[in-house]
Amino acid sequence: MPVGTGQKGKRLRDDVGTEPLSDSLLAWYDAHARVMPWRVPPDQKLAGVRPDPYRVWLSEVMLQQTTVAAVRDYFHKFTSIWPTVQDLAAAEDADVMGAWAGLGYYARARNLLKCARAVVADHGGVFPTTRDALLTLPGIGPYTASAIAAIAYDEAAVVVDGNVERVMARLHDIHEPLPKSKAVLTERASELTPAQRPGDYAQAVMDLGATICTPRNPACGICPWRDPCAARAQGTAPDLPKKEPKKPKPTRQGTAYVARRSDGAWLLEVRPDKGLLGGMLAWPSTEWSVERPQEAPPIAADWTQLPAEARHTFTHFHLGLTVLVATVPMEAQPTRGSFMPHADFRPSELPTLMRKVYDLTQGHAPLWP
Incomplete structure (x- = not known):
């Protein structure tokens, strides 16, 4: 295998043994790092x-699955x-x-507030400086703590x-499908993580995967890890990482009342x-269920059904x-919810699904005053 193994903290070398892989990647990153509003460029760092x-924390939470x-x-x-x-911790939940x-x-937003308030209340407004300590904060899991x-x-x-x-699977030509291969891919990543500039290195590997070692049509010819990449040598890079087939998603139904x-x-x-x-x-x-749920209007009214439905896909x-x-x-009393004055209503603050519902009402319901 072109890439050797070693203990955590030791730099591995490429197939000719002349340069640590982390060094060659950092040199590439210093010249090609993506510009991000949350990132300190390598020259400034x-x-x-x-x-x-x-x-860093805010960006990592936002970037989860996005x-x-x-x-x-x-x-x-x-x-x-x-x-x-401190500003975020003092914010109103609704805002x-x-x-x-x-x-x-949206659980990320709720955890964002819980975490900000814990940092202020329990840590004097300063984020803990170690992975283990960061893991004690609400909403911070292993990946975010490491980042x-x-x-x-x-x-x-x-x-x-x-x-x-993806980078590790290709570098080592690992064919075991995800998610079963997560442990071995993490181990391979650990072996390559350097003691010097580990933060820049982490961002460099992510940039490599986002810009060069892409899911489709990887640009192997300009990759800084082209020579030691086992999958490139075997011609298998475009097929990796392998993934287990996804189960088909069921379709649920529901009714929204506007x-x-x-x-x-x-x-x-x-x-x-x-x-x-x-x-x-x-x-x-x-409720949202596979079988059409029983109607549950929140207020007595002469309801009109729109000719189109709001469609949205969640994770599952x-x-x-x-x-x-x-x-x-004016005198109507809802059994749940409350009336918001039109002057205070901002459709942009609705989640995407509910914004889709609102947009349908604008296209099909000229009955509004």
């Missing part, structure tokens, strides 16, 4: 500028409104959930995301903290929501 743990392109604007928004962890709307995986420890504090923590898994009072106010509710879209502003709806299922609309008088 070498000049003594240290990454802000708050910005693309860099989708995160950039949200990161700018959050750091503009709440530039420090943070509203600012997060559209980014998805913060490495990038913000230069701890030689092993950072393994999807990009790193009621507007005669003064223009909207009937909305805050979903329970636990569960999908937890803590988010939403239209009242039925597809959802189709039938949309019912109604205008109700």
Whole structure:
């Protein structure tokens, strides 16, 4: 195998034994690092500028299961409104959930607040400096703790995301499918993590996977690890990493109720903290189930069904929501939810699914006052 094995903390060398793989990758990173709003460029870091743990943490939470392109604007928004962890800890829950709307995986936003408040209350507003200590914070798991420890504090923590898994699988020509191969891929990544500049190295491997060692059509000809890459030598790089077949997603059904009072106010509710879209502003709806659920209107009204349904895909299922609309008088009393004045209603603060429902009402329901 072109890449040898070694103990944690030792630099492995390429197939001709002349240069540690981490050194060749860091040299590439110094010249080709992606520009990120949360990242300290390698030249600035070498000049003594240290990454802000708050910005590193915020970006890593946002980037979970989300693309860099989708995160950039949200990161700018959050750091503009709440530039420090103290600012975020003091924020109103509804404001943070509203600012997060559209980014998805809303448990992350709830955990964001819990973590910020724990950092302020228990750590004097300073993020812990080690991976083990970071793991004690709410919402911080092994990956996020490793990323913060490495990038913000230069701890030689092993950072393994999807990009790193792909790079390791190809570098070592590992054909065992994910997720079974996670342990061995993490071990291979650990063997290559250097004691010097581990934060830059972690970002370099992720950049390599995002820009060169891409899922389709990897640019092997310009890769800094071209020579030691076992999969390139075997011609298997485009096929790796292998993955077990995904199970088909079921489709669930439900009904969303969009009621507007005669003064223009909207009937909305805050979903329970636990569960999908937890803590988010939403239209009242039925349960979401494979079998058509029993109707559960939140207020007595003459409901009209729109001709199209709101469709959305979550991690484990597809959802189709039938949309019912109604205008109700001022004296109408809902059984759940409350009316929000139209002047206070911002559709942009709805989660994506609920924004889809709203958009349907604008296209098909000219009955609003």
